[in-house]
Amino acid sequence: PRLANQIAAGEVVERPANIIKELVENSLDAGAQHIDVDAEQGGIKLLRVRDDGHGIGKDDLPLSLSRHATSKITTLDDLEAVGTMGFRGEALASISSVSRLTLTSREKGSDEAWQVKAEGRDMQAEVSPAAHPTGTTVEARDLFFNTPARRKFLRTEKTEFSHLEDTLKKLALSRYDVAFTLRHNNRVIHSLRPAARTIDREKRVATLLNPQFMDNAVHIETEGAGLTIEGWVGLPTFSRSQGDMQYFFVNGRAVRDKLVVHAIKQAYRDVLYHGRHPAFVLYLWLDPKLVDVNVHPTKHEVRFRDGRLVHDFIFRSLHRALADIRP
Numbered sequence: 001p002r003l004a005n006q007i008a009a010g011e012v013v014e015r016p017a018n019i020i021k022e023l024v025e026n027s028l029d030a031g032a033q034h035i036d037v038d039a040e041q042g043g044i045k046l047l048r049v050r051d052d053g054h055g056i057g058k059d060d061l062p063l064s065l066s067r068h069a070t071s072k073i074t075t076l077d078d079l080e081a082v083g084t085m086g087f088r089g090e091a092l093a094s095i096s097s098v099s100r101l102t103l104t105s106r107e108k109g110s111d112e113a114w115q116v117k118a119e120g121r122d123m124q125a126e127v128s129p130a131a132h133p134t135g136t137t138v139e140a141r142d143l144f145f146n147t148p149a150r151r152k153f154l155r156t157e158k159t160e161f162s163h164l165e166d167t168l169k170k171l172a173l174s175r176y177d178v179a180f181t182l183r184h185n186n187r188v189i190h191s192l193r194p195a196a197r198t199i200d201r202e203k204r205v206a207t208l209l210n211p212q213f214m215d216n217a218v219h220i221e222t223e224g225a226g227l228t229i230e231g232w233v234g235l236p237t238f239s240r241s242q243g244d245m246q247y248f249f250v251n252g253r254a255v256r257d258k259l260v261v262h263a264i265k266q267a268y269r270d271v272l273y274h275g276r277h278p279a280f281v282l283y284l285w286l287d288p289k290l291v292d293v294n295v296h297p298t299k300h301e302v303r304f305r306d307g308r309l310v311h312d313f314i315f316r317s318l319h320r321a322l323a324d325i326r327p
């Protein structure tokens, strides 16, 4: 129980974007190849994630809504080398406690689908038969219907949707092999096919972020000292006007990290004499033991075992790439 509490500390559903992150990560954990996200009114009225993953069996359906019943982590050592994305075993429980939640699933190999419902803290006892292809749909309606105080902290529909969309962008940029769609108020916002080749990946980046980015970016790929960095950095003419286009992934997870941004800006400054608003989509890969992803419960932050090494590696990689294209 101590470990469970340690992980749970500070874990809250604040807004629709948090929910989408948890649900889509569950779908990815389940091996989904297609993930459809539907939102209404910024996700406050409705959030629905449908996948074609391995599904959940009838007996496990109610369990997956109960707190910590499913945590895959048993020791602190496990915490340090988290392999799959989900590990706290409580996202669905948290989400169901602040919404009207329906979980429908058909397990791979089964010819029956089943459904459970929960409203706030009350879970409907019985599992009922449902119609669903192999995979899972989670639907959360009326976010914070039972906690008006928290509902007040939600911003406008538009703002909530833009957070939600940004969260989905980061997920789509971390799994090019998976197809995603995003609909808002029944309008298709993004429809992304799987992207295997570099050119298809570049297309996904361009569609999601900015159609001009790829015409104004260099591709980089560097390896050394057990680290790999790959991705795209924007040319200064483009970068200057795109201050918010900064996407950095560590071992496939989107992170915000001061040390990383510092290394990138320093490379820009060194080569181009200014480090203002670089635009980038970059992926850093390193031994999971050299990075701690549990600094913050929403996992946006990381702590590198050897920050100096990582900083210098990023700096040198970008320095070389930018020097090559210096006008």
Ligand code: ADP
Residues within 6 Å of the ligand: 022, 026, 027, 030, 051, 053, 054, 055, 056, 064, 065, 070, 071, 072, 086, 087, 088, 089, 090, 091, 092, 093, 135, 136
């Ligand atoms: P965690 O992902 O940390 O285990 P969650 O509350 O997010 O906890 O999910 C609880 C459990 O429900 C998962 O461990 C998984 O077994 C099951 N589950 C949730 N979503 C899906 C899904 N989309 N497909 C298959 N299984 C799922």
Ligand code: MG
Residues within 6 Å of the ligand: 022, 025, 026, 086, 087, 089, 091, 092
């Ligand atoms: Mg999860």
